[in-house]
Amino acid sequence: MPTARFTASSFLVATTLVVACPVKPAAAQPAPGAPQAIPTDFTLTVRDWTRAEAWSYFEPNPGGADPEYAYLSNRLQLELKRVWRRVDVQLTAQHVGFVGLPDDATGPGPLGLGSLYYEQGLRSTHPQQLWLRYGNVRLKQILPGLDVQVGRFGYTSGAEATSGEARIESIKRSRLDARILGEFEWSLWQRGFDGLRADWTRGAVKVTGVAVRPTQGGFARVAGPTIDDIDVYGGTVSVQPTKRLPHTQLQGFALQYDDSRRVTQRPDNTGLAAARVDVAVTSVGGTLVGAYPVGPGTLDVLAWGVLQRGDWYEQDHRAGTAALEAGYEWTRAPWTPSVRAGMLHASGDDSATDGRHGTYFPVLPTVRRFSQTTLFSTMNVNDAFVQVMARPARRVGIRLDMHDLRLASAADLWYIGSGATLEEGGAFGYSGRSSNGSRNLGFSTEGSVDIALTPVWSVNTFVGHVNGGRVVTGTFRDDSFWFGYVEQVLRLDNVLRRR
Template sequence: MRYTLLVVSCLWTAAAFGQDPIKVGNVTISGSLRSRTEIWDYFQGAANNDYAFSGNIFKLSFAQTAKKVDWQFELAAPFLLGLPNDAIAPAPQLQLGLGGNYFGANSARRHAAMIFPKQGYLRFKGLFGDKDQSLRVGRFEWMDGGEVTPKDATLAALKRDRVNQRLIGPFGWSHVGRSFDGFEYKASKGAITYSVVSALTTRGAFQVDGWGNLKTGFSYGSATGQVGKGKNVGEWRALAVYYQDWRHVLKTDNRAAAVRLADMNNIRIGTYGGHYLHKIESSAGIFDFMLWGMLQSGKWGRQDHRSNAFDLEAGWQPKVMAKLKPWLMGGVTRTGGDNDPTDNKHGSYFQMLPTPRPYARIPFYNMMNNQDIYGILALRPHKAVTIRSEFHSLSLSNRNDLWYVGGGAFQPWSFGFIGRNTGKAKSLANQWDTSIDWTINKNWSITGFYAYVDGKTAMRAIYPNDQNAQFSYIELNYKF
């Protein structure tokens, strides 16, 4: 406890250095502090489902930009305060909200803190005399889709919120996050950008120790192109990912426990697909649509793996209520589920290493064996204020498979995904949520969030006492 309080005191002091990055010669020193109070009223189970805790992370970065080589070294110090020590129930209920996840992942401590290198890399620019080629080597944060940002503002926002980090991401919404140890190569030829990344996954996400990496890794290649101009523009991406997990931990799937215990073989999965975004401006407003789809094949331990996923979405920014700048969106996501736990085929779509939260704002589900029919309304009443509200009708794609939760590998001894058997009940829940983001100035911002979940038949099979849940938080961000 004394160590934690010392860390908190030092970090708040560091945040008071100034309102702008510090320059020491050619080195830029910058940092950020995020503090979030989470309030959980999870589905009622055989443990505490109603609690609050404080999750925080401070980052301090040293960076230099030169003509041929850039470098960055960043330290992170997550500190968790007041974690619930009674929010983990016996199976199948397990962790009742993310407070239970953090407590269990940090050696059953109510207060936990650590300092570790979040990033440390060199970026070589102008390879082979070509200014559009670069190579980054070391530890870095990375997300699939983030290799290119469209110049068009609508496409850029759509890609940021509805495409990026569905497969692989830094899990930045968690209080620790994850990084990758490896390399990233990028090259641009005309309107097309090519990207190749190969890396190992670091520890982190829910455990404050982010020092080492894991026996999980991936190789990723993509080509991203821009099409059209003016009021009629689009972007496409084609990608392939090879993912391998050789930790020999107990896999989460719908087979019997004894069968899973006897299968510690590696996971080796290839994922192939891409996305297409398009925007059209008309007299009725701005219309957009998004198509994202993946096919998977490979080995799930001893099983053959085959699955798929798609998301189809459309949006409209009408010219009415111009002061509010409304943006209406709606779509459907569907991913493969496994139909037969006794055969030699694994059909559950595997999300690998995502950042689940942008697509599950109260993260009691992810994109595995999931069908999500959703609607979104975003308002911008002021340039510094964004209001966003979402509705999700959630169900399992296949009733013979599990209800999956989690965001991928984050420590050597646990798989990273949890599955619950709903007894072939398929309807999961309806979810409503609202967030308000206020950018106070260039250094400070604040977010408020509230979500309500109306549990359905699948939820009743796991939580018979109360299938409804609520989640809210207040988050303060400071950067210099």
């Protein structure tokens, strides 16, 4: 198959570069406006992900699709970046290819991500594409403290400003970033944003503003085109830890989402048809993340909440969500173990016949950060979880999560999805199944092991199991769900000499 050859060649190119090119470990990229060294050369960065996934979805009733399948995928990025004292330029090309997507994994609804990749990938079992992932210019210090970025770039809500404290940044990466606006990172096609970003920094305060349109992607082949019928405007104020409030980062944010795509799917509990999307939602929220030395380790807390108002088709939209979490890391103990627990509430709708839409709308997040099995989206859900992490070796990390999952409202749907993927057609980006009159979605157990084999090459593994509740067994004939993958990630930086 042509795609199989191209996907394999992508991996071989990246592997050859490991041997042929001088490399250095990848460094974390500073946020816009942060102090940084000024390199004197162009930088070429190569990243490659190869993933094997296996799915065993809930068994449908007779006449349903096949819930068991496996497939391979590869994503290769080539990034060229030039940094001057006042200007940065970034160009990134990306190729994605699949082998063996299932062509019979839809019904009732998508039976895992393989179904979504196939249905939104022009119904090909081996789709592939090469396109411009990023292309942008960042103008630095236009005015004192002001940087402006224009073009196609990535954006992650919650990560607008670094705190300067390692534990806070670790919590943000795993439990905060992209809750409302993100790049759909774990999906192969991903998502970008076309538009403008401005960052103004003064002392401990950083103000970030964005005006963007998302690109197609996520599960959809033909990734890259701008979704012209979605407009997103937002602003964030971040306050760094100070002497008066040490070890604590605060954020306040507001986001406006306007959507008029030519999409016929309407993801709510009304059962009504739609000729196109008619959604305008304003989200206002805040965040507190703290990490405090206590005893032989660090106590951390996270509080995050959003209130929403707006229009959902012909209904008034009034919804909200909140997350509250706490954890403790034994920093001086062998394996550096940590434990955390928390609760997410995302509101659901209580009546399909009134004039109010009460389901929290996650906007354009990266849902898999908070739903590792991808079995639910962060809407109409109560998720109570416990997490344990440890490092048995310097380059080995292990993680175990357990989630008790219940719908917020039995009058609403069981939702999946991570936001808009297509400009037009029958896929909104979220979809829902019946609750079957129950709130009991199920209990999830998830485990992962991440191994850094070298400074530039790592292997990640994941296995998740869900024991479904009445919400599930009212639609499917059994209550057992399994999902697992093995992934290799390669990153290398090669400095090209300036001519």
